[in-house]
Amino acid sequence: MSKLLDQAVAELAKLPGVGRRTALRLAIHLLRRDREEVSALAEALQSFRNDIRYCRYCNNLSDEEVCPICADARRDRTTVCVVEHVKDVISIEQTRQYNGLYHVLGGIISPMQGISPSDLKIDLLLENIARGEIREVILALNTSVEGETTTFYITRRLANCGDIRITSLARGIGFGDELDYADELTIGHAIHNRTVIENC
């Protein structure tokens, strides 16, 4: 096999979820694209990896020292939504239902994977809160054991931060989900925390 092809396939196959067969398909596909397009892909990946920064306030990915959300004067600076990863910020932003700030922990507490609270940006969160503007902290972490542990840990750390409201995402049956397929814990929680239908 050609060494150039071999190298391209080997590098592509290191991506998560890409086996050698898929890598070969991707490489062959690149041959059909213009050289400029392949250069654009290569340069986008390199400059993303080399030049990306983390916002000094919220730890979100950013092109500058401060990310566009933290720098935006129109955002509500009294609310901060704590998430695990950058992709959670994107998920919540796409709803257009939230106008506060974010705080990206960069992971969750997981003794199994050797991730302790000091590996996460929890101190940075407390520093931000210490500046006094924040009135509500939304803990938007997953409902896994690790997520609940992290929620519990942060709640404890926030206990002596003064009069701050600590909330979590509403749990219940998702839109479009069927009762048949929902698990017992979710249905139990949904019936316990049932909401009044306003229009009646």
Add this chain to the structure above:
Amino acid sequence: MSKLLDQAVAELAKLPGVGRRTALRLAIHLLRRDREEVSALAEALQSFRNDIRYCRYCNNLSDEEVCPICADARRDRTTVCVVEHVKDVISIEQTRQYNGLYHVLGGIISPMQGISPSDLKIDLLLENIARGEIREVILALNTSVEGETTTFYITRRLANCGDIRITSLARGIGFGDELDYADELTIGHAIHNRTVIENC
């Protein structure tokens, strides 16, 4: 969203089978890799696209003017296996059952997709045959309508090339396939072309 992240995601999402969600996952993954590793990926893609050549004899991908298979004196130069794509060469090479040469057509005749015989490397095949060494041409094309059309077309073109054996891949039940799941055409062909069990 960060412009650098946005660009990386947009470029990755142009790859076949990669949506925006997967592209985001790949980009986030690259952040965890060393800068050198991401550079290696970017450079491998660019140099593959810019420096790869097509073998002047067989049209296979090659780093040099002549591919390693055509240049290898130990290969049987009396047999040529005609395939549609580069990936077919790799599939057959991986079997280690074939020691002849290859010829990559670069596609198959497909009026629906506007691919005519002149778009394929059929003249190059005839030129190679005209040099007089080749005694057998294996037409290893798919059994689709387009594949059969191409096989028929090439067979006709080879008719006045002298005493050359023209063969195709054996058709039958694949190893590990169950009769229950095989289609009628395959089973019919397999029973019609049944083979003698030598050990009896």
